[in-house]
Amino acid sequence: MKRIALIGMPNTGKSTLFNRLTGASARTGNWPGVTVDLLAAKIVLGPDMVEFVDLPGIYDLHGFSEDEQVVRRFLENNPVDLVCLILNATQLDHQLGLAVQFSQLGCHCVLLLNMMDEAEQLGVRIDTQQLSNALKFPVSLVSAKRGQGYPQARELLTKALHDAVPCELSKIQSKLAQDDVVADTAEKLMARSVVMPIVLERKTTERIDRVLLHPLFGLPLFFLFMYLVFQAIYMLGAPLQDGVAWLLDGFRQLALEPLQPILPAVVFGLLVNGVYDGIATVASFVPVIILFFFMMALVEDSGYLSRAAYLTDALMARLGLDGRGFVMLLMGFGCNVPALMGTRVMRSRSMRLLNMLIIPFSLCSARLQVFLFMTTALFSPQKAPIVLFSLYLVSFAAAFGSALLLRGRLRSNEPFVLELPPYRLPTLFQVMLRGWHEVRHFLRRASSFIITGVVLVWILTHYPEANPPGGPQSLAGMLGQWLAPVLDPIGIGPQMAVVLVFGFVAKEIVLGSLVAMTGLQGAALVGYLGTNMDWVQAYSFMLFVLLYTPCLSTVATMRSESKSWGYTAFSVTWALGLAWIASYAFYQTARYLGY
Amino acid sequence: MSTIKLSSLQIGDRAVIRGIQADETIRQRMASMGLRAGREACIIRRGRLGGPLHIRIGSISLVVRRKDADQVDVSLLAHREDVNQVDVSLTA
Known part of the structure; x- marks a missing residue:
């Protein structure tokens, strides 16, 4: 099978072209010589079946950034029949150098100049024949977004x-020739074959920037947008998640529960309460991941993400991060899992790892459910909102504090230079496809890990004795008692310790596990909590729940995104340690003060 | 012509990049983004509280952190006053 590598600069519409050529069939895979996943698809081109590989966006074939190394290593380790180079026709003054470099390499190449529609509007005129003669490979104009020139390409x-x-x-x-020589050659070629207006007028973009990057209103507008995005994910996501849960529950009742009398109790429990509930846990993330990347594609493809980075960079630079990290942190308040996946926009690995360490401290919607229930159970209606607000503050403090403490270890030496692309309307197809790719990535990478975890917790809470599940006779119950020396000083009793074991899987099942263990529901459970815990214990418990591992899916995503067990283990340990220290400091101080 | 730092330019200033005072890796990285000697840069806005610069080089818009802009030597072509007049005529 023949192989084509798709190469181009960031913001050239490279993925749009890739999607147009390959549709929804692309999947991520590993390649010899490179450590990152690359998107590839098999398509029919004329008489041949061709493998099309989408390489990371690069500015320069000669450079030392991680992406540039990935592209070089890919080309050095995987023979390609053809390089499909894609450049932005409106920015040839900056991009032609890359084509010159490929022309020097002497490999087979086709150059597509994208965004021909924009170039036309802006008055850019390109002599493709002249370019083709000089570079010694075919050159063609396209618009990946609108499809112009696509059949020719x-x-x-x-x-x-x-x-x-x-x-x-x-x-x-x-x-490759020296960089100066490349730049010189490109400039001469530019002068001969491209006519560009002296001032490239992007009036609309400049007008929008004047408002969105306003020295005073820029930041408030940014927070307003983030709030709206967050609300949209939450408001649309919650009913969708309920819908998925309803479907899965229906299937369970209709198709699986009737098996209970037929199958031995152990097999039924393991398959239905273990494996099936694991699958249900994975499935419950699907709607929110789709929604998140839908929003993410809107924010990123429109050009606003780089603007958000500009607005928040003054603060984030001090934390060793950049402004895009702040967007991801805020998105994490909806759900940590897609926020972790979203950090892929960051090109520096160390900065990305630092960012991924602090996202799990974002108080996600699943934790919010637990806190809403507990604050109403243990605090007066006047105090409950204040308590909840304090948890949000702790969430931010833990994220920023961790970044401050760890930024020295995960220092990025990349200069912070970011392109601000003109504002563009993303196409629906593009946005949908993004969501679909991400969901498939999550399912492939995380589902077996999550299902194993759920089964493990089921065994812990049902063996050797399961009455009630997670009771004192089960392994989890024993674990709870065994952990008493560690958890007593932070005011968490053996029963709540088992809840923490459940909570490791997902915060959504924390309340469910309390119901199962106490046999109480609703108001009765509220009353039970009120008589078995005082507010100091409850707050200490909530602090712990806020800061320790958000859920198994987060751990699985952490692992699949970082590709490092060591890093994943460090992240989990760091969060556990921080949770214990925070709860300990709070609990002991409160008790010392006589509460 | 004497050189000054890119970070010291004011909104509306236009300048030619003369060189980048950094090691090879960083110089390479900046050059690949368009910050290379001989190019003309125009300052569009400066972020508040030590935030980054928003500049235009040829057909592209860039955000450059001030720390990194400190390493870029430029020589001034035109001050903001000249450009402000153009701006006024545009908005009028």
Whole structure:
């Protein structure tokens, strides 16, 4: 099978073109020589079945950034028949150098100049024949978004592929000319074949920027947008999650529960309460991931994400992060899992890892449910909102504090230079496809891990004795008693300790496990909590729940995104440690003060 | 012509980049984003509280953190006053 590598700069519409060529069939995979996942799809091009690989966006083939190294290592370790280079026709003054570099490498190449529609509007005129002669490969204009020039581009690729032989590249860097020479060549070529207006007028973008990047109103507007995005995820996500839960529960009652008398209790419990509930846990994340990336694609593809980075960078730079990290942190208040996946926009690995460490401290909607229940159970209606608000403050403090403490270890030495693309309306197709890709990525990477975890907790709470589940005779109950020396000083009794074990799987089942263990529901459970815990214990418990591992899915995502067990273990330990210290400090101080 | 730092420019100033005072890796990175000697840069806005600069180089808009802009040497072409007049005529 022949292979085409798609290469281009960030913000050139590279993924739009990739999606247009490959549709929804693309999937992520591993490649020799590179450590990151790359999106690839098999498509039919003329007489051939072709594998199309989407490489990370790069500015320069010669550079040292992580993405540039990935592209070089990919090309050096995987023979490609054809390189499909895509440049932004409106920014050729900055981008032609990359084409010059590929022309020097001497591999088979096709150059597509994207955004021909915008270039036309802006008055950019390009002599593709001249370019093609100088670069020694075919050049064509396209608009990936609107589809103009697309059939010609496809034809060009087919033809070029027909003549191509696989080229094995080695020692790419040594074959490239000096950067100054490349820049010179590109400039001369530019002068000969491209006419650009002296001032490229993007009046609409400048007008919008004047409002959205306003020195005074910029930040409040940013927070307003984030609030709306967050509300949208929450308000649309909650009913969708309920819907999925309803479907799964219906299936359980209709198809699985009737099996109870037939199957031995152990098998039924393991399969239905273990494996099936694990699948249900995974499924419950699907709507919120789709919604999140729907919003994310809107924010990112519209060009606003880089603007948000500009607005919040003064604060985030002091924390060793950049403004995009702040957006992800805020998104984490909806759900940590997609927020972790969203940090992929960050190009520096160390900064990304630092960002991923602090996202789990965002008080997500699942934890909010627990806190809403407990604050109403143990605090007066006047005090409950204040208590809840204090938990949000702790959430921010833990995130920023952790970043401050760890920024030295995960220092990024990349300069912070970010392109502000012109505002563009994302297409619905693009946005949908993004959500679909991300969900599939999550399902593939996280589901087996999560299902295993749920089964493990089921065994812990049902063995050797399951009356009630997680009772003193079960392994979890024993674990709770065994942990007493650690949990007593923070005011958490053995029963609540078992709840913490459940809570490790998902915060959504914390309340359910309390119901199962006490056999009480609703008002009775509220009363039970009120008589078995005082407010100091309750607050200490909530602090712990806020800060320790959010859920198994977060751990699974952490692992699949970082590709490092060591990092994942550190993150879990850091959160557990912080949770214990915070609860200990609070509990002991409150008791010392006589509460 | 004497050189000053990119970070010291005011809104509306136009300047030519003369060089970047950083190690090879960082110079390379900045050059690949368009910050390379000989290019003309125009300051569009400056972030508050030590926030980054928003500049325009040719066809692209960039956000540059002030710490990184400190490393870029430029020589001034035109001051904001000249450009302000243009601005006034545009909005009028």
